[in-house]
Amino acid sequence: MRWLRQVASLLLAAVLLAGPPLLLVRVVGWPSAGGARAAFWQWVREPLTDQSLIMMVGVLAWLLWAFVAYIVTVRTVQRLWAGVRWLRRLPLPTPWQATATGMAGAAALTIATPATSAVGVDGEGTTTSATDTVRDDVERRGTVDGVAVSGGWLPHSLAEQVSVAAGLVWLRRRRVYLPTHPRRYDEGAGDLAPLPATVAAIQATTSHHSTSPPAQAAAGVPVIGFPPTRVGLTGPGALDAARGLLITVLLSRMRQSTTGLLITRRALDMLLGPAAARLQPGAGLRIADSAAHATTLLTAPDTATAPGGVDGGRLPVLILDQPPEGMLADALPRVATVVVLAGWPHATTWHVAADGHTHASDAAAAGGRVCVLDAVATTDLLTVTGHLHPPAPDTPTHSAPQARIPRQAAPRHDGVELGRRLRVRVLGEPTLLVDGTVLALRRTAARQALVFLAVHPDGVDSHLMAEALWPGLPAHRLTGRLYTTLSELRTVVHATTGLHVVDRAGNRYRLHPDHVDVDLWRLRAVVDHAAAALTDAAAAWRAVIDAYTGDLAAGHTWAWLDPHRETARRHVLDAYTALAAAAPDPRQALAYLQDGIRVDPYNADLHQRAARILTDLGEHTAAAELSDRYTRRLTTAGLHLDDTALIRPGA
Incomplete structure (x- = not known):
């Protein structure tokens, strides 16, 4: 070396x-x-x-x-x-980058190297350098005190809350899934729709910078989460700031369960446009017809127990389309934080710039920067708060998977093997093996690309692949990154084995089916066989269980991964449930259900079935302990206690 x-x-x-x-x-x-x-x-x-x-x-x-x-x-x-x-020729950040983040400039001075050319998978030359990585990080996160996404800017604290809420979305989907009879391997279930692009970009950014959380005070401009008791918003960023406040309140509600938001219908239409019709009130969000109606809702006797009531916490936030008049102007600020989408002569007025910086009309009021989001980004983020279901995609992003034939023995001539095959394990820790020996991949992106191609056996468009692997980065950076990543993957494998691991057809890439054996493809094949089995179905179901050796890409949190990981998990849960339903011995059925719970400890239906069997066997204490453990697990994960009502014994 x-x-x-x-x-x-x-x-x-x-x-x-x-x-x-x-x-x-x-x-x-x-x-x-x-x-x-x-x-x-x-x-x-x-x-x-x-x-x-x-x-x-x-x-x-x-x-x-x-x-x-x-x-x-x-x-x-x-x-x-x-x-x-x-050092005198060292490529330095642009003035904008140096101004945007001193940290990025320091990183550039430390790690920047002269640009080096790499040959892409198509023979195209691409240029990458350490400063490209710094520039991408700057473009992805905006400034050291926040995260820039397409359509807005969020403070880091709010971005972290978005990532947590996105994780809870998938936990809820796991909790409510009802295992059924094994069926053909399918990734088209409506409740497995990927989270919107804005959410994926925020997840990628918070994951990328999780090892070194930035200091909020680094930029010198305070970040404002909640406005004063009453404020009017004007300027080019006024509506964007109101949308940012809406998301801030709803995410805060998920964490504190005391702060809620009340908004008039006209203000909602101004902020969300056509998407307002799909908004679902509840869980801290209420809609009023007018300011007078809002006053009635806020002063009703049951306000203290209604979603978003004061309840000893922060005042609920009220967003109005125009300033209140008469007695309402004095009454509303006593029961809510009132935000008006216009200038308010009797209150502090903030002039909000497009980037979220505010200038107050009151000289005594401190300025700062607020979260700003456009209508598209706000609609995306409302999906993780549970107030807006994402629309089903119009067209699939990849071809329907086909059943794969189990690995065949390589051809032989006079007892000598003529070919070699690569083994790709993605169920569990992703691993690439050659003749049983692990082949190391230096770049994390190459490992991610390998898993992405494994879950798309029929190939995937290069643009879709690049956007999935690096969400939130500018489009002009994606092509070079993809070519460099796939080039390393091909070079490492070819230098070791002489085989081509990545195959290209037009603008689509796939793992070469003649050279690669993937454990996920085997799982898909046995799932399809179990779905069609007319005889000895139990053996086919057990084959599904044997083929599932762990969660897809266990330990990794790539934003695109959850739908594929959950699909594979659901098929093995189906197999355990089918075996339990067919078992003549209740204790054997209980054992199958317990094995399924180990695969997914958040699924309510498996706990229901197991608790019911324990109750029928007279083991009431064990049934209660099972339910209590499940309740504690959900509470620790951040799910509301009312989500545990489904798993009481006998439910």
Whole structure:
């Protein structure tokens, strides 16, 4: 390895520089001008005596060492000067990037290297450098105090809440799934629709920067989550700021269960447009017909227990399309934080810039930056708060998967195997194996690309693949990243095995079916076989269980992964449920259900079935303990307690 050679070179240089002087000092002593002259004249007078020869050899040895030391010194100076010249040519961030984030500028000065060319999978040259990575990070997150996405800007704290809420969406989907009879492998279930693009971009950004959370004060501008008791919004970012407040309140409601939002219908139409018709009130969100109606809702006797009531917490937020008049102008701020989508002469008015920076009409009011979102981004984020279901995709993003034939033995001639096949394991920790030996992939992106191609056996469009792997990055950066990633994957495999792992057909990429054996493809094949089995169905169901060796890409949190991971998990839950339903012995059925619970400890139906069997067997204490453990698990995960009502024994 390169660093070993460098260490060996340093050790050899140290020996050459330090060894001869130590030896010469012990034999002939330190060199001096007087000693050298004496040795020279003694050699002139008596050139062939033993003492003269020894002294001249010593002088020559010191001269030789000095020559070696001179060469090493000159070489060191040359390398240092080359480093200084390279630093002077170092590619620095643009002024905008340096202004946007000092952290990004520091990173560029630390890790930037000259651009290097790489040949893409199609033979196209692509240019990547460390500064490209820094630039992508800046474009992805905006500033050190927030996250920039297509359609707006969020503070880091709010972005983290979006990621948490997105995780809860998938936990709820797992909880309510009802295992059924094994069916053909299908990823088209409506409740497995991927979360919107804005959510995926935020998930990718928060995951990318989770190891070093930025300081909110780094930008010097305070981030405002909630406005004062009453405020009017004007300026180009006024409606975007109101949308950001709407999302802030609803996400806060999910965490605190005390703060809610009330909005008039006209204000809702102004903020969401056509999507307002799909908005579902509830869980901290209510809709009023007018300001007077809002007053009635806020002052009703049951306000303290209604969603979004004061209940000892923060005042509920009321968003109005126009300033309240008369007594309402004084009454509403006492029971709610009132935000008006226009100037408000009797309150502080914020002029909101497009990027979220505010300037208050009241000189005493402190300015700051607020979350700003356009209508599309807001609609996307409402899906994770549970107030808006995402529409079903019009067309599938990939071809329907086909059943794969189990691996065949490689062809042989006179007992010698003519070909080799790669094994790709994606159920569990993603691994690429050649003849049972793990083939290391240096880039994390190459491992992610390998799994993505594995879940799309019939290929996937390059643009869809790039957008899935790097959500939220600008489009002009995606093509080069994809080519570089796939190029490394192909190069590493081909250098080791001589095989082509990635196959291209038009603008679609896939894992080469003749060279690659994927465990997920095997699972799909046995699932399809179990769905069609007319005889010995139990054996077919057990084959599904045996083929499922772990969650898809276990331990990874790529934003595109959840629908595919949940699809595979559901098929094995179907197999466990079918075996339990067909088992003549209730204890054997209970064992199958318990195995299914280990695969998905959040599924309510499996817990219901298991608790019911325990109750029928007279083991009431065990049934209660099972339900209590499930309740605690949901509570720890952040799901509401009312979500556990389905799993009481006998339910």
